[in-house]
Amino acid sequence: TLLSLMPGLGQIYVGYYQQGFINILVVASLIALLARGAGHLEPLFGLFLAFYWLYNLVDAARRATFYNQALAGLGPTEMPEGMKMPDRRGALLGGILMIIVGAGAFAHIRFGMSFQWMERWWPLGLVLAGAFLIYQSVTARKKEKKQ
Numbered sequence: 001t002l003l004s005l006m007p008g009l010g011q012i013y014v015g016y017y018q019q020g021f022i023n024i025l026v027v028a029s030l031i032a033l034l035a036r037g038a039g040h041l042e043p044l045f046g047l048f049l050a051f052y053w054l055y056n057l058v059d060a061a062r063r064a065t066f067y068n069q070a071l072a073g074l075g076p077t078e079m080p081e082g083m084k085m086p087d088r089r090g091a092l093l094g095g096i097l098m099i100i101v102g103a104g105a106f107a108h109i110r111f112g113m114s115f116q117w118m119e120r121w122w123p124l125g126l127v128l129a130g131a132f133l134i135y136q137s138v139t140a141r142k143k144e145k146k147q
Contacts, residue, residue, distance in 0.1 A: 001061040007053060010060025014067050021097065022129070023056045029126060 004010030007027040012020035030049040038045050107113040
């Protein structure tokens with residue numbers, strides 16, 4: 001829970017990489033929208049930011065509790081839907097994102113590459129992340145129907 005004061009970090013610590021990255025993307029996007037000025041929608045975005053940040057803390061605590069109980073053999077035999085045990089192989093998407101961010105930071109520090117283009121194009125990252133989540137959901141449903 002304390003790690004999730006930095007949104008998503010608590011989920012990542014327990015092994016729920018995808019949920020952790022979603023949380024940080026949502027919080028960072030809302031902060032960026034508020035920093036640019038959202039006009040009369042600012043109160044709505046501000047309230048949603050506060051709600052989502054607190055949800056992030058509660059979610060991390062619940063995931064850690066269920067995870068610890070499952071490892072100890074206590075509690076329910078099945079994890080609640082959406083809280084299945086994390087896959088220990090790591091997250092492909094998380095690894096790719098870390099490589100991209102690290103390479104970009106290196107290019108900026110070492111070669112002076114500008115990130116001004118990101119100011120206009122960052123919403124495309126949300127679109128791509130959303131498309132990936134939809135793809136995963138559709139693929140999982142197809143697998144379930146085959147079984």
